[in-house]
Amino acid sequence: MKERERISNLEELMAENLMRLDKLEVGQTVIHRSVTDLTKVVRKNSTDIEVLKTDVAYLKENMATKQMFASLLEAMVNGFDRTDKQFAKMHDEMVLLRQDVNILKAR
Structure with missing residues (x-):
């Protein structure tokens, strides 16, 4: 080459x-x-x-967790239960008052 x-x-x-x-x-x-x-x-x-x-x-x-919601629901239910008891007590007191009023009217 x-x-x-x-x-x-x-x-x-x-x-x-x-x-x-x-x-x-x-x-x-x-x-x-x-x-x-x-x-x-x-x-x-x-x-x-x-x-x-x-x-x-x-x-x-x-x-909020499920437990928090459960606690909230329980507190609300407890509150409603207390309110129901108060209304029941008020109802009983009103019945007694009506009886007293009727007794007074009868005199």
Whole structure:
């Protein structure tokens, strides 16, 4: 092989390698942009997750539980029972008062 052919082959190999390097560089740029975009998304998601954790903690502290509703219902029922007893007592007292009034009228 002559020197010119060798040089020509080397030039072709170098040109081919340079084109491959250019493609790799473009690929690296695309990958770098993708990683940067992914990092931004992860950071935003992390912030959103922290906000959600705070919201969940707040809801846990401030939400009424089944036990709280059961206690409220029991207190309301007890209140109604007391009121019913008071009305029954008032009714009995009114009956007695009517009897007294009738006795007084009869005199």
